Amino acid sequence: MFDEEALSFVMQRLDTAPDFIDYLVARQAALMARKPLILCEGEEALLATYLARTLEGRLLNSTEHEMQGTADLLHIQWGVAAEFFGSERYMQKLRADSDSYAWDRQIESFIRIGNPRYGTYEAVPPGSVELALRVMASESRFQRRILVDSFNDMMMGARSTPEQSRTRVLWARQWPERAYVFACMPCHPNWSRQEYRERRKNFLMAYVHGTPSRVPEAKTIVGIAVDHPVRGYRESSEDLIVLEAEPLSESDLAELRVKLDTLGIHRRQSPLNYGQAYEYGEVKDSTTVGGSRQQRRAAERRERKEGKA
Structure with a gap:
């Protein structure tokens, strides 16, 4: 269930039908799972965790990255929301x-x-x-x-x-x-x-x-x-x-x-020209699209720079 304030917060940040529905599906799966039990200090923190873990290719209730296996309890603190939505990576996404x-x-x-x-x-x-x-x-x-x-x-x-x-x-x-x-x-x-x-x-x-x-x-x-x-x-x-x-x-x-x-x-x-489009800046999570030759060459230059780093 959403209260009015939480629903408004979520829909302002997931303002297309597929983005909102994807979150609802992931949210339901995580909250109904037997393990881990989720203790979350607000919908804002839950959404921030979902977006951050989606970017990493992880499920909302995944704990394998932090632990050896599935934890019994996943505690999501309020500060997660402020940290994620105030990050430069998220600001970059909003500008883009x-x-x-x-x-x-x-x-x-x-x-x-x-x-x-x-x-x-x-x-x-x-x-x-x-x-x-x-x-x-x-x-x-x-x-x-x-x-x-x-x-x-x-x-x-x-x-x-x-x-x-x-x-x-x-x-x-x-x-x-x-x-x-x-x-x-x-x-x-x-x-x-x-x-x-x-x-x-x-x-x-x-x-x-x-x-x-x-x-x-x-x-x-x-x-x-x-x-x-x-x-x-x-x-x-x-x-x-x-x-x-x-x-x-x-x-x-x-x-x-x-x-x-x-x-x-x-x-x-x-x-056929291809390019890389990045949702949160130049990270590995991207979409490959048919685009202009300039876009394709720019993507190739970025990939070469990443390979030298």
């Missing part, structure tokens, strides 16, 4: 997470604006919009940080090429069952806004439907397209697409590959 809230705002924007039609522009079926938003909302705070960082990296690169479209396909080895496609596309001066939206939608759909050729494990693919950051108008818009991909046979994959080669997208010779 700050940009991730753009993901939350984007979800809220899609919900608030709904799915309006743009002239004769074909609206996405409501069920697809709901599915896409559910997938987006299922990401943890760390995963949202990775996604926003990748999107921002794409948009930053697009500023140097105002006449070119940009795309980014992102997934992680830890969660290959879903992938994201980000795209931005410039509007040609001769295009109407309606024509631009239709072209951008088709551009995004082509990349989304072609993603299984690069990420065959992906079962759900979400595509988001936005206006190019360099443009001569103030209006902005977004496209949202979701694909529930079916496993492809060898013949289906070969047929898809021919279509993609014709369109000139998802080129087979394009290398």
Whole structure:
């Protein structure tokens, strides 16, 4: 049971559904275990212990690190909370997470604006919009940080090429069952806004439907397209697409590959770039993601430095 103050404290620090649910599951398992009996001086201290031990790859009620085996009693003192939540490592995580809230705002924007039609522009079926938003909302705070960082990296690169479209396909080895496609596309001066939206939608759909050729494990693919950051108008818009991909046979994959080669997208010779994302700074607990070449090289430099230490 949570009292109001403890629940507020926990939800402020675990502010996504997967993060909160993971804690509840671990909390229940630890408190219901026969050994060790947990004596905790507050929910704040229990949460701090959970986060610290998760970072170390340990269970909440693990005592093997401190003792030869499982202890009969695990006493978690109040000071654990102040020590953990006031640590530089945790402050570093909070600073790194700050940009991730753009993901939350984007979800809220899609919900608030709904799915309006743009002239004769074909609206996405409501069920697809709901599915896409559910997938987006299922990401943890760390995963949202990775996604926003990748999107921002794409948009930053697009500023140097105002006449070119940009795309980014992102997934992680830890969660290959879903992938994201980000795209931005410039509007040609001769295009109407309606024509631009239709072209951008088709551009995004082509990349989304072609993603299984690069990420065959992906079962759900979400595509988001936005206006190019360099443009001569103030209006902005977004496209949202979701694909529930079916496993492809060898013949289906070969047929898809021919279509993609014709369109000139998802080129087979394009290398897959990987990088390391660290939730609490540069520690071994990390997520490997498909990212930019700069991110991959930075990760390699960090690994070389760690090897010399």
